[in-house]
Amino acid sequence: MKAPVAGSPPIVGHSIQFNYDALSLIQRLQESKGDVFELNILNEDVLLFLTPSATKKIFLDPDDNFSSKHGWEFSIGPTFENGLMLRDFDDHKYHRSLLQNSFRRDALEKYLYIIQPRINSWIEEVKQKKEFYLYKSIKQLMFNVAVELFFDEVDDSKLNYLNQLFINSIKPATTIVRNPYPLTRMKKGLKAREELLEYFQEKSSSIDLSKETLFSDLVKTNKEEAGLTNFEIAEHMIFLLLAAHDTTTSTLTSSIHFLARDIDYQNKVKLESSNLSKNRYI
Ligand code: HEM
Structure with a gap:
């Protein structure tokens, strides 16, 4: 099943509105699209899951399905390249333990x-x-x-x-x-x-x-x-x-x-x- 996509202007997508007031943008989209939808920020399609149970599943991630690096690199990646959140799985666990x-x-x-x-x-x-x-x-x-x-x-x-x-x-x-x-x-x-x-x-x-x-x-x-x-x-x-x-x-x-x-x-x-x-x- 494909999540609903929030329409946005070409090239800039939702970036300007997101930078200006992310909370209102997300609340408005949640009202019209539901708890799961896709938007476009900084030229990336971003899928949002806005329920506590989805958050729990994604963060606990016992089967290592979700990458933290891919979630963050398009934004803080260039200037915080090897930070903890830009690492995944065993490499992440190792550096976290340090x-x-x-x-x-x-x-x-x-x-x-x-x-x-x-x-x-x-x-x-x-x-x-x-x-x-x-x-x-x-x-x-x-x-x-x-x-x-x-x-x-x-x-x-x-x-x-x-x-x-x-x-x-x-x-x-x-x-x-x-x-x-x-x-x-x-x-x-x-x-x-x-x-x-x-x-x-x-x-x-x-x-x-x-x-x-x-x-x-x-x-x-x-x-x-x-x-x-x-x-x-x-x-x-x-x-x-x-x-x-x-x-x-x-x-x-x-x-x-x-x-x-x-x-x-x-x-x-x-x-x-x-x-x-x-x-x-x-
Ligand atoms: C109210 C204050 C804070 C908020 C709202 C906050 C929020 C967050 C968020 C949203 C993440 C990303 C989680 C993810 O996507 O994986 C994160 C990660 C992290 N935060 Fe905080 N944080 C706060 C305070 C702090 C403080 C005070 C420290 C350290 C002294 C800290 C250290 C970290 C570290 C090391 C990570 C990366 C964890 C990992 O990848 O294993 N945070 N935080």
């Missing part, structure tokens, strides 16, 4: 002690301001937290520069011009990728291994024991930094946006969080 250490419960608990003071001082700063750009501010905060956690870099001038490289390297994920012509986002993104990789390769040669950061852990266990090259470690680092901070930024800013429009829900969340705060770590 990163596993940093996500154990005791490691996660340690991170809270680094994250919480940064967030507290951000809240104090924000309280002093009459107005500010929420997305920009949270993006920088999440990036600073991730960098501090992952490799203990706290020099603010360096952080701004690295943040800009990440912004440039994620933009090609949704840009319609897919070739790196001069002055395009793709060209700028590929250059940013190169600079990030150089930075992390250089860092993995000079890192202080006594530090308890995700990066030093990755270098210790993987360079010495698993034989990863500095390049492979750098690839994992740039993917992880992206996966950790860009997603959290969108989730937080979208949640704040919707909460700001719904006082009843805000009050429910306040109540729940004040009950939870009895079990706070710090």
Whole structure:
């Protein structure tokens, strides 16, 4: 059985609407086409399954039917080529196991002690301001937290520069011009990728291994024991930094946006969080 295809303008397909407001586009198409349909983004036909049971089947995938690489390479592939999500099956499992250490419960608990003071001082700063750009501010905060956690870099001038490289390297994920012509986002993104990789390769040669950061852990266990090259470690680092901070930024800013429009829900969340705060770590 063939899934219904959502009609779209030639060449650009749904890319412009998807970039502008993906949520409304998908909701509108779901209403007219049902839970399974095909649309066209960045010149690729993309089949969407919008039910919890389909999501479960696809993600558990016990028979290795579904490729993560093919699902992501048309978008983040050029600038995050060997990240975890761009790997499949045994190769994916192997590389995932190399990163596993940093996500154990005791490691996660340690991170809270680094994250919480940064967030507290951000809240104090924000309280002093009459107005500010929420997305920009949270993006920088999440990036600073991730960098501090992952490799203990706290020099603010360096952080701004690295943040800009990440912004440039994620933009090609949704840009319609897919070739790196001069002055395009793709060209700028590929250059940013190169600079990030150089930075992390250089860092993995000079890192202080006594530090308890995700990066030093990755270098210790993987360079010495698993034989990863500095390049492979750098690839994992740039993917992880992206996966950790860009997603959290969108989730937080979208949640704040919707909460700001719904006082009843805000009050429910306040109540729940004040009950939870009895079990706070710090
Ligand atoms: C609210 C925040 C987050 C959201 C919404 C989010 C969402 C996602 C999504 C949609 C995927 C792709 C799943 C797939 O198609 O296979 C993913 C993968 C991944 N995320 Fe997150 N993520 C968040 C936070 C984080 C954080 C904080 C980290 C790390 C510190 C992280 C690390 C990863 C990694 C390593 C993968 C690849 C997993 C694999 O392929 O095995 N994510 N995330």
